[in-house]
Amino acid sequence: MQELITRAKELLADGTVARVLGWKIGDMPYNPEPAYFETVESLDKFVYNGFCGANLSKYMIEASKLEGKTLVCLKPCDTYSFNQLLTEHRVDRDKAYIIGVGCKGKLDIEKIKKTGIKGITAISGAEMTDACDTLEIDTIYGKKSCSYADGMLERCHVCKGKEHKIYDEIIGESRDTADGERFAEVARIEAMSPEEKFEFFKSELSKCIRCNACRNVCPACSCRKCVFDSTKFDSAQKANVDSFEEKMFHIIRAFHVAGRCTDCGECSRVCPQGIPLHLFNRKFIKDINEIYGEYVAGAEAGSRAPLVNFDTEDAEPSIVNER
Amino acid sequence: MSNHEHNHGEHECTCFPGFKHDTLIPMVGVITDIREETPDVKTFRVNAPEGGKLFEHMPGQCAMLCVPGVSEGMFSITSSPTNKEYQEFSIKRCGMLTEMLHSLEVGSEITVRGPYGNNFPVDTVLKGKDLVFIAGGIGLAPLRSVINYVIDNRADYGKVDIIYGSRSADDLVQLKEIREVWMNTPGINVHLTIDREQEGWEGHVGFVPTFVKELGEAGQVEFGINTISLICGPPIMIKFVLGALSDMGVSKTQIYTTLELRMKCGVGKCGRCNIGSKYVCKDGPVFRFDEIDELPPEY
Amino acid sequence: MYKIAKENLASLFALIHETNELYLPVQVAGQTNFAAWSEDACVDLDTLKTVKSPKDVFFPQSETLYTCNKEDNKLRITPEALVDAPFVVFGMKACDIKGIEVLDRVFLSDPVDSFYAARREHGIIVALACHEPEESCFCKVFGVDCTEPAADVATWMIEGELYWKALTEKGEKLTEAVKSLLTETCEAKVEAEKSAVKEIVEKLPYSNLSLEGWNGDVLTEKFNDELWNELYKPCLACGTCTFVCPTCQCYDIKDYNTGNGVQRYRCWDSCMYSDFTMMAHGNNRNSQMQRFRQRFMHKLVYFPANNDGMYSCVGCGRCVDKCPASLNIVKVIKAFSEKGDK
Numbered sequence: 001m002q003e004l005i006t007r008a009k010e011l012l013a014d015g016t017v018a019r020v021l022g023w024k025i026g027d028m029p030y031n032p033e034p035a036y037f038e039t040v041e042s043l044d045k046f047v048y049n050g051f052c053g054a055n056l057s058k059y060m061i062e063a064s065k066l067e068g069k070t071l072v073c074l075k076p077c078d079t080y081s082f083n084q085l086l087t088e089h090r091v092d093r094d095k096a097y098i099i100g101v102g103c104k105g106k107l108d109i110e111k112i113k114k115t116g117i118k119g120i121t122a123i124s125g126a127e128m129t130d131a132c133d134t135l136e137i138d139t140i141y142g143k144k145s146c147s148y149a150d151g152m153l154e155r156c157h158v159c160k161g162k163e164h165k166i167y168d169e170i171i172g173e174s175r176d177t178a179d180g181e182r183f184a185e186v187a188r189i190e191a192m193s194p195e196e197k198f199e200f201f202k203s204e205l206s207k208c209i210r211c212n213a214c215r216n217v218c219p220a221c222s223c224r225k226c227v228f229d230s231t232k233f234d235s236a237q238k239a240n241v242d243s244f245e246e247k248m249f250h251i252i253r254a255f256h257v258a259g260r261c262t263d264c265g266e267c268s269r270v271c272p273q274g275i276p277l278h279l280f281n282r283k284f285i286k287d288i289n290e291i292y293g294e295y296v297a298g299a300e301a302g303s304r305a306p307l308v309n310f311d312t313e314d315a316e317p318s319i320v321n322e323r
Numbered sequence: 324m325s326n327h328e329h330n331h332g333e334h335e336c337t338c339f340p341g342f343k344h345d346t347l348i349p350m351v352g353v354i355t356d357i358r359e360e361t362p363d364v365k366t367f368r369v370n371a372p373e374g375g376k377l378f379e380h381m382p383g384q385c386a387m388l389c390v391p392g393v394s395e396g397m398f399s400i401t402s403s404p405t406n407k408e409y410q411e412f413s414i415k416r417c418g419m420l421t422e423m424l425h426s427l428e429v430g431s432e433i434t435v436r437g438p439y440g441n442n443f444p445v446d447t448v449l450k451g452k453d454l455v456f457i458a459g460g461i462g463l464a465p466l467r468s469v470i471n472y473v474i475d476n477r478a479d480y481g482k483v484d485i486i487y488g489s490r491s492a493d494d495l496v497q498l499k500e501i502r503e504v505w506m507n508t509p510g511i512n513v514h515l516t517i518d519r520e521q522e523g524w525e526g527h528v529g530f531v532p533t534f535v536k537e538l539g540e541a542g543q544v545e546f547g548i549n550t551i552s553l554i555c556g557p558p559i560m561i562k563f564v565l566g567a568l569s570d571m572g573v574s575k576t577q578i579y580t581t582l583e584l585r586m587k588c589g590v591g592k593c594g595r596c597n598i599g600s601k602y603v604c605k606d607g608p609v610f611r612f613d614e615i616d617e618l619p620p621e622y
Numbered sequence: 623m624y625k626i627a628k629e630n631l632a633s634l635f636a637l638i639h640e641t642n643e644l645y646l647p648v649q650v651a652g653q654t655n656f657a658a659w660s661e662d663a664c665v666d667l668d669t670l671k672t673v674k675s676p677k678d679v680f681f682p683q684s685e686t687l688y689t690c691n692k693e694d695n696k697l698r699i700t701p702e703a704l705v706d707a708p709f710v711v712f713g714m715k716a717c718d719i720k721g722i723e724v725l726d727r728v729f730l731s732d733p734v735d736s737f738y739a740a741r742r743e744h745g746i747i748v749a750l751a752c753h754e755p756e757e758s759c760f761c762k763v764f765g766v767d768c769t770e771p772a773a774d775v776a777t778w779m780i781e782g783e784l785y786w787k788a789l790t791e792k793g794e795k796l797t798e799a800v801k802s803l804l805t806e807t808c809e810a811k812v813e814a815e816k817s818a819v820k821e822i823v824e825k826l827p828y829s830n831l832s833l834e835g836w837n838g839d840v841l842t843e844k845f846n847d848e849l850w851n852e853l854y855k856p857c858l859a860c861g862t863c864t865f866v867c868p869t870c871q872c873y874d875i876k877d878y879n880t881g882n883g884v885q886r887y888r889c890w891d892s893c894m895y896s897d898f899t900m901m902a903h904g905n906n907r908n909s910q911m912q913r914f915r916q917r918f919m920h921k922l923v924y925f926p927a928n929n930d931g932m933y934s935c936v937g938c939g940r941c942v943d944k945c946p947a948s949l950n951i952v953k954v955i956k957a958f959s960e961k962g963d964k
Contacts, residue, residue, distance in 0.1 A: 027953060027956060028757065032948060033948040118754060119755070121827060140757070140825050207651060209862075216858040217858055270860075273653050346733045347875070585898075585900060585906075590733050592728050592871070594873070594920070595872065595898055595899050599845065600841065600928050619845040
């Protein structure tokens with residue numbers, strides 16, 4: 001982290017960048033917030049640790065409109081989102097100075113708390129050093145611990161790899177934290193009977209409070225005005241008058257980001273009700289891979305996604321229909 | 324529906340202090356007359372289905388009009404409470420709801436709830452005072468209620484000047500009433516203006532704020548210590564009129580206006596029309612300008 | 623004072639349910655929220671904070687106000703019947719009950735909101751005192767005592783037994799109705815529990831948060847502070863904080879076309895949303911900074927200005943737990959006091 005701060009200070013001081021987009025130390029051991037730093041002194045509050053899960057790519061849409069370059073800290077998986085936004089002309093490469101930051105998996109405080117740990121006052125082991133496999137947690141109810149892997153976000157268990165897909169420089173080591181099969185959960189749901197599937201999604205989606213956190217955090221949801229915010233649209237955002245609307249909201253969103261979603265997992269990370277929203281997107285990714293061949297959105301800026309690219313080798317609609 | 328005493332159909336219930344027919348439940352109103360004022364303003368006359376007025380109101384108050392299934396919006400009541408037969412609303416076509424209202428015909432039913440908000444202090448501060456009404460475009464709508472109230476209680480007020488302007492002669496609303504009633508009422512002077520020269524227009528040409536200044540400096544309209552000004556119009560007009568009045572030494576405590584923000588409930592609960600700690604629907608829409616100065620500039 | 627063993631609570635709930643609708647914390651797909659009790663509901667009294675506050679028992683996330691039908695070009699308005707049967711809310715925490723006190727200021731002030739008032743009249747609140755408060759809790763700051771909830775009945779869960787004490791007439795009546803399942807006991811254990819929990823509260827990191835400088839009189843000074851331009855930046859403009867909050871009461875009113883008439887409903891709204899104040903001719907809060915400022919100014923300045931100094935925050939800490947950008951009212955309050963210290 002110190003190396004990162006030192007470098008950021010240098011770039012800020014020599015005028016290469018006008019600001020730094022990173023994370024500011026929180027008032028709890030686990031709640032750093034995305035933040036802009038415009039002065040060298042303000043970087044004293046910069047932090048980068050296991051709780052810096054937020055994908056800062058989307059903030060670059062707004063930062064691209066600002067004067068001068070923004071230094072942005074992107075983890076390997078965040079760079080896929082940045083590339084995808086570049087492909088969609090939503091961010092300006094020339095306005096970004098990308099530091100690829102090392103990552104050894106990001107932590108999910110909700111998951112840690114679900115293990116029964118409460119009253120947290122301090123956590124050690126979340127720093128970005130390689131040695132820690134265990135989180136030592138001080139609570140007002142005594143000392144607790146949790147293995148780093150058990151505290152990791154779902155997305156890190158199916159990590160896309162330790163490689164940054166776009167960067168100006170890299171600081172810190174990354175580790176491929178995948179220890180699970182990415183499409184296992186999708187396959188499990190596919191194997192369900194239609195009734196079971198419906199029950200599963202009904203119980204998950206009935207929790208939705210229509211807060212729009214999933215949409216607002218999503219780097220693929222970058223429309224200037226969302227159809228669900230339109231006053232002219234009959235089922236505009238706020239009312240979850242019946243379950244149909246909830247389902248419509250999430251399914252329309254999944255369709256809209258199909259082929260563009262990089263599986264960054266932010267939707268599931270931010271959902272206050274713990275709905276595994278990434279499953280919808282991952283189902284699309286799995287289908288696209290099976291029907292059109294392997295494709296990873298954001299692996300390369302400017303790539304033509306299967307759903308917006310026709311090719312004589314494309315699967316016939318009948319093949320799609322048969323599925 | 325249950326027959327319990329809380330049944331909304333019954334207007335009487337004493338379980339809670341202030342508990343009555345819920346203000347969010349509207350009444351049905353019938354449109355009994357439509358006047359085309361200008362190319363984009365119509366005045367709608369509204370009655371209760373059984374005839375008569377839906378409710379009593381005071382000048383400056385508003386009501387929520389709704390075309391079911393489309394939307395609901397707050398409109399100021401342009402008729403005077405002294406009119407015992409009906410209520411009127413002058414509505415400019417500018418969005419989804421107003422578009423729909425403009426497509427309605429005489430005999431159509433809409434829903435109405437209200438009246439909401441405070442009113443111009445016609446029975447207190449304004450009594451015995453000289454009054455200057457300054458309006459631009461559709462901004463005449465709320466002031467018309469006061470003007471007609473003053474006309475119907477003529478003895479209670481001093482001299483009255485009405486300065487009214489619009490983009491063009493075709494955009495002046497209530498022109499028939501202005502000419503036939505207001506201009507013929509003793510002690511009332513009407514000063515009309517339009518923004519640009521127009522064929523057939525022999526009156527004054529120029530923006531309202533400049534006109535106000537001209538009239539004031541020429542002594543045609545007096546802004547004395549016994550004068551209260553009531554302003555309504557587009558924000559930019561209000562801003563410049565205020566400047567003009569301030570140049571002429573008029574204190575902000577002598578000026579009233581009526582504000583408009585997005586409203587949904589009408590009773591200060593839905594939380595959107597606040598400016599600082601004041602709700603326009605409940606604490607307004609009528610404010611004295613020195614009161615507005617104490618609010619954050621978020622309107 | 624009475625008590626009942628934890629394993630007999632299912633019978634207690636069944637008995638209450640015989641004569642009342644019953645709402646309590648229920649776990650669905652891994653998350654606990656207040657919901658109607660049924661025999662197969664997975665009741666969860668261990669989770670300290672439900673995701674959403676229980677405010678929707680009294681102020682539902684969406685509710686129909688009336689139906690409007692058109693027959694022979696005539697409109698007919700049929701208001702929704704008001705709640706007129708008693709119901710019990712079990713397991714509300716002290717902070718959430720304080721939240722209801724805040725909502726009362728809004729909905730029971732003139733003109734009374736009859737939908738809310740009917741629910742308040744018929745609702746019987748059985749509160750559950752907090753046993754293990756968490757680090758995001760700061761109810762003490764707002765004068766809430768989490769060991770002594772002010773409800774119709776207060777209960778304490780101690781070593782597998784629920785202690786039960788009626789505090790109001792409504793509470794006495796409910797106690798009478800379920801007495802067959804309760805046994806009489808003394809208050810000694812409850813007193814010991816209360817002082818033990820109070821000690822924990824003192825140790826919570828936010829318990830000594832200072833609200834100095836926040837009141838109804840600092841409107842202009844706080845509104846114009848430059849700090850807002852910094853603070854709002856990570857905000858995603860979602861409505862999570864608003865929707866999990868026990869005191870946020872802003873609502874929208876909309877029509878739902880059923881194809882066979884129009885249902886007028888109201889639903890929770892959020893001042894964080896871009897269209898909240900949108901009008902046909904513009905928006906008076908068109909930047910996220912303004913919308914962000916509105917939420918905190920409302921809770922800490924505007925609400926106290928209109929309600930004898932009462933804040934519209936009860937320190938439940940849900941926004942602290944749930945904000946996707948790790949922003950919250952505590953950080954806002956702290957940022958202002960740090961600035962003041964400089």
